[in-house]
Amino acid sequence: xxxxxxxxxxxxxxxxxxxxxxxxxxxxxxxxxxxxxxxxxxxxxxxxxxxxxxxxxxxxxxxxxxxxxxxxxxxxxxxxxxxxxxxxxxxxxxxxxxxxxxxxxxxxxxxxxxxxxxxxxxxxxxxxxxxxxxxxxxxxxxxxxxxxxxxxxxxxxxxxxxxxxxxxxxxxxxxxxxxxxxxxxxxxxxxxxxxxxxxxxxxxxxxxxxxxxxxxxxxxxxxxxxxxxxxxxxxxxxxxxxxxxxxxxxxxxxxxxxxxxxxxxxxxxxxxxxxxxxxxxxxxxxxxxxxxxxxxxxxxxxxxxxxxxxxxxxxxxxxxxxxxxxxxxxxxxxxxxxxxxxxxxxxxxxxxxxxxxxxxxxxxxxxxxxxxxxxxxxxxxxxxxxxxxxxxxxxxxxxxxxxxxxxxxxxxxxxxxxxxxxxxxxxxxxxxxxxxxxxxxxxxxxxxxxxxxxxxxxxxxxxxxxxxxxxxxxxxxxxxxxxxxxxxxxxxxxxxxxxxxxxxxxxxxxxxxxxxxxxxxxxxxxxxxxxxxxxxxxxxxxxxxxxxxxxxx
Amino acid sequence: xxxxxxxxxxxxxxxxxxxxxxxxxxxxxxxxxxxxxxxxxxxxxxxxxxxxxxxxxxxxxxxxxxxxxxxxxxxxxxxxxxxxxxxxxxxxxxxxxxxxxxxxxxxxxxxxxxxxxxxxxxxxxxxxxxxxxxxxxxxxxxxxxxxxxxxxxxxxxxxxxxxxxxxxxxxxxxxxxxxxxxxxxxxxxxxxxxxxxxxxxxxxxxxxxxxxxxxxxxxxxxxxxxxxxxxxxxxxxxxxxxxxxxxxxxxxxxxxxxxxxxxxxxxxxxxxxxxxxxxxxxxxxxxxxxxxxxxxxxxxxxxxxxxxxxxxxxxxxxxxxxxxxxxxxxxxxxxxxxxxxx
Numbered sequence: 013x014x015x016x017x018x019x020x021x022x023x024x025x026x027x028x029x030x031x032x033x034x035x036x037x038x039x040x041x042x043x044x045x046x047x048x049x050x051x052x053x054x055x056x057x058x059x060x061x062x063x064x065x066x067x068x069x070x071x072x073x074x075x076x077x078x079x080x081x082x083x084x085x086x087x088x089x090x091x092x093x094x095x096x097x098x099x100x101x102x103x104x105x106x107x108x109x110x111x112x113x114x115x116x117x118x119x120x121x122x123x124x125x126x127x128x129x130x131x132x133x134x135x136x137x138x139x140x141x142x143x144x145x146x147x148x149x150x151x152x153x154x155x156x157x158x159x160x161x162x163x164x165x166x167x168x169x170x171x172x173x174x175x176x177x178x179x180x181x182x183x184x185x186x187x188x189x190x191x192x193x194x195x196x197x198x199x200x201x202x203x204x205x206x207x208x209x210x211x212x213x214x215x216x217x218x219x220x221x222x223x224x225x226x227x228x229x230x231x232x233x234x235x236x237x238x239x240x241x242x243x244x245x246x247x248x249x250x251x252x253x254x255x256x257x258x259x260x261x262x263x264x265x266x267x268x269x270x271x272x273x274x275x276x277x278x279x280x281x282x283x284x285x286x287x288x289x290x291x292x293x294x295x296x297x298x299x300x301x302x303x304x305x306x307x308x309x310x311x312x313x314x315x316x317x318x319x320x321x322x323x324x325x326x327x328x329x330x331x332x333x334x335x336x337x338x339x340x341x342x343x344x345x346x347x348x349x350x351x352x353x354x355x356x357x358x359x360x361x362x363x364x365x366x367x368x369x370x371x372x373x374x375x376x377x378x379x380x381x382x383x384x385x386x387x388x389x390x391x392x393x394x395x396x397x398x399x400x401x402x403x404x405x406x407x408x409x410x411x412x413x414x415x416x417x418x419x420x421x422x423x424x425x426x427x428x429x430x431x432x433x434x435x436x437x438x439x440x441x442x443x444x445x446x447x448x449x450x451x452x453x454x455x456x457x458x459x460x461x462x463x464x465x466x467x468x469x470x471x472x473x474x475x476x477x478x479x480x481x482x483x484x485x486x487x488x489x490x491x492x493x494x495x496x497x498x499x500x501x502x503x504x505x506x507x508x509x510x511x512x513x514x515x516x517x518x519x520x521x522x523x524x525x526x527x528x529x530x531x532x533x534x535x536x537x538x539x540x541x542x543x544x545x546x547x548x549x550x551x552x553x554x555x556x557x558x559x560x561x562x563x564x565x
Numbered sequence: 566x567x568x569x570x571x572x573x574x575x576x577x578x579x580x581x582x583x584x585x586x587x588x589x590x591x592x593x594x595x596x597x598x599x600x601x602x603x604x605x606x607x608x609x610x611x612x613x614x615x616x617x618x619x620x621x622x623x624x625x626x627x628x629x630x631x632x633x634x635x636x637x638x639x640x641x642x643x644x645x646x647x648x649x650x651x652x653x654x655x656x657x658x659x660x661x662x663x664x665x666x667x668x669x670x671x672x673x674x675x676x677x678x679x680x681x682x683x684x685x686x687x688x689x690x691x692x693x694x695x696x697x698x699x700x701x702x703x704x705x706x707x708x709x710x711x712x713x714x715x716x717x718x719x720x721x722x723x724x725x726x727x728x729x730x731x732x733x734x735x736x737x738x739x740x741x742x743x744x745x746x747x748x749x750x751x752x753x754x755x756x757x758x759x760x761x762x763x764x765x766x767x768x769x770x771x772x773x774x775x776x777x778x779x780x781x782x783x784x785x786x787x788x789x790x791x792x793x794x795x796x797x798x799x800x801x802x803x804x805x806x807x808x809x810x811x812x813x814x815x816x817x818x819x820x821x822x823x824x825x826x827x828x829x830x831x832x833x834x835x836x837x838x839x840x841x842x843x844x845x846x847x848x849x850x851x852x853x854x855x856x857x858x859x860x861x862x863x864x865x866x867x868x869x870x871x872x873x874x875x876x877x878x879x880x881x882x883x884x885x886x887x888x889x890x891x892x893x894x895x896x897x898x899x900x901x902x903x904x905x906x907x
Contacts, residue, residue, distance in 0.1 A: 125790070128787065128790065128792040129791065129792045129793070130718065130790060130791030130792060131790070131791075131792065230779065231776075231778070231779075233777075233906075233907065243744070245648060245652065246644070246645050246648050246649075247644045247645075247648060247744045247745060249647075249648075249896060249899075250647070250648035250651040250652065252651070252652065331811070332810070332811045332812055332813075333786075333789050333790050333812060334715065334717065334789050334790065334791065334811075334812040334813040334814070335811075335813075336790075336791070356618075356622070417652065421652070421653070421655050421656065422655075423655050428656065430656070431653070431656075431658055513637075513639075513658075514611055514612075514613065514637040514638060514639030514658065514659075515636075515637040515638050515639065525640070525641075527779075527782075527783060527786075528642065528745075528779060528780040528782055528783055529617075529618055529640075529642070529780055529781070529782045530618045530782060531618075532786060
């Protein structure tokens with residue numbers, strides 16, 4: 013079949029190498045080679061820099077604290093959603109993913125506006141002024157980041173708990189002793205492996221995060237790797253070689269963590285899927301458990317969605333920001349300004365839509381071919397391609413962006429896409445290819461082996477087989493991957509800040525620059541529109557997956 | 566067989582690269598085609614401007630209407646523009662550069678990045694203190710730096726720089742980050758150059774809880790929303806603009822003197838569209854351009870033009886600062902400042 017040929021491999025590899033690997037090689041090259049000679053002075057300059065060690069300390073500390081923060085939020089939430097009567101309310105899962113889908117810089121801007129001196133909190137409850145001092149510290153930053161990242165850990169834990177719930181617990185109930193012992197001996201060990209995997213990913217995501225450190229961190233003077241790299245590239249005096257050295261270092265840290273994650277993942281995977289359908293069960297619980305659970309869910313939702321969204325929406329509606337929350341101080345002027353044809357905000361927003369849409373299509377096509385080639389990843393080549401295509405998930409976005417800038421600015425390139433809109437699309441494609449590969453791979457893994465066999469026997473030629481059988485069957489996965497890519501591309505900030513050509517802004521850079529230079533109300537109006545669209549897309553995504561489940565069953 | 570396979574891979578890879586690059590790039594590809602179709606005159610002008618958002622957009626619009634030229638505008642802080650120019654050294658794009666700091670502009674002239682345009686129209690009307698004698702750049706506008714404060718929250722208006730070391734301003738003051746804001750570098754340079762006790766006072770602000778707060782607008786914004794009470798080295802036109810919008814903000818210029826930070830325009834040495842660039846400079850210096858400047862509450866480079874709802878240049882007490890060689894000293898200033906605040 014076509015997808016197994018050597019040519020296909022070469023072609024796919026060529027694409028991945030040009031777009032994903034070459035930028036990383038460019039970073040290596042610029043760090044270690046100057047004037048054609050091997051040169052370690054740049055990298056040693058970095059290691060001699062006290063500031064770098066300080067930043068490293070900050071980044072790692074932040075990562076650990078965010079692990080703690082997300083655990084505190086996600087673990088009880090996962091238990092509540094599986095062990096109490098709240099397990100029936102599946103809509104909660106969609107709501108709970110909204111914080112993760114909210115662009116992090118918007119969320120933290122919302123928190124800043126809410127908590128700052130004379131901010132919304134103090135206007136609502138004047139007695140709460142003492143909270144501000146405590147909030148604008150590392151604690152506040154960890155809280156904001158945990159509230160953004162917890163859905164990720166929550167979903168992983170919940171899925172594991174759901175799977176354990178079935179026959180394992182029945183067996184435990186019959187043969188085991190008391191419930192606590194059962195829990196400690198059976199559920200916990202099974203949960204630990206997926207917990208460790210989850211928190212390592214959280215750790216990597218925290219290291220890679222740019223939005224919150226750039227907005228909140230700069231306010232409390234907490235520098236991390238991503239903001240340092242960004243400021244070496246965009247603040248005067250510029251130090252490009254320092255930026256590449258730091259990128260390389262960050263890249264190595266992430267790869268090491270990823271290696272450990274793989275090690276743990278391989279050792280501690282238990283097959284908990286027995287194929288037995290889980291019978292719906294009645295949960296008997298006291299009123300206090302029910303009340304406590306709802307209270308907990310309510311508080312988490314209030315903090316993760318309520319507060320930031322309140323600030324964003326109120327700011328976008330304010331007439332005079334110095335007058336705060338007073339009656340008559342609200343109108344729709346910012347929205348009118350955005351929706352005036354030709355306004356900077358609208359064109360920035362539309363740019364985002366166009367870039368994200370093209371990215372979604374391109375990654376879907378490439379992702380489809382890669383997924384079809386990889387299948388279950390049995391051969392070395394398949395595994396290699398799998399690894400390369402998922403790499404952007406492990407490597408912080410800013411590292412790729414630095415690499416792409418270096419690569420596409422190389423003097424030996426005959427033509428370059430730098431300073432064109434294509435640069436934005438290519439960057440997005442590289443950064444977000446893993447999403448579409450993963451979605452399509454998982455929907456491919458659901459196809460039964462018999463489909464492949466009968467297709468091979470009865471199909472006319474391989475193209476027809478793909479066109480008439482596989483692509484329609486995989487369509488749901490493809491669409492879901494496209495939507496996810498679209499949502500994520502819409503909110504990408506750091507790529508936009510560093511690579512967009514003159515006159516071009518995306519929604520994200522527009523919002524960010526309104527905070528720096530312009531009209532915050534206008535920026536927040538664009539933020540509200542972006543977020544509203546994201547939420548609509550999320551419900552579409554959910555609907556697509558649900559419908560998929562029913563049809564596919 | 567193996568060889569053929571490799572060749573195939575290489576060809577296909579290259580083709581795909583091109584195809585991919587092309588597909589995301591419908592717009593600019595078309596533009597390039599159009600541009601090469603009429604080789605006589607380049608019709609786009611690339612401007613890197615750190616001007617205030619509104620002004621840059623208005624100038625762009627008026628200029629496009631007048632000349633029919635298309636302006637590609639990159640907006641950013643002075644720091645961002647300088648670093649972008651640095652990153653693009655291998656393939657420069659900008660034709661015209663507008664910076665909010667004459668010292669940086671002078672640095673660009675010294676490092677041979679600008680070209681002279683002596684015959685600019687109206688050049689003799691423009692404030693010669695703000696411009697280069699050899700015509701490498703023109704100070705077409707300026708902002709004065711003062712103390713912007715929140716009229717609702719501040720109990721008494723500040724009068725002198727040193728007032729802000731007093732306890733009533735404890736934890737209530739901020740300053741724009743000089744590595745982002747060209748005018749803040751100018752301020753710190755000028756202030757410490759002219760005042761012997763400059764660094765001591767900066768240190769006393771730090772002890773009094775001075776926060777370094779992003780770009781100019783970010784710093785002013787936290788005064789507008791009441792997070793802080795006063796911004797040191799607040800850019801006056803932003804304060805006037807906010808005041809006109811009804812925000813509770815006022816700006817004062819200390820009697821002991823302050824810094825006037827000119828914004829200058831210059832033409833890049835590697836400019837592809839020199840004619841367009843010269844037309845752009847002419848437009849900024851023309852009465853029409855200068856009126857747009859005053860509409861943005863800035864000080865015009867041409868004294869004959871009336872200012873709008875703000876203090877005129879001769880009403881602002883100025884520190885006497887020697888700006889020669891400021892650019893190189895500024896890096897030291899920046900390091901010293903960062904050492905104090907980080």
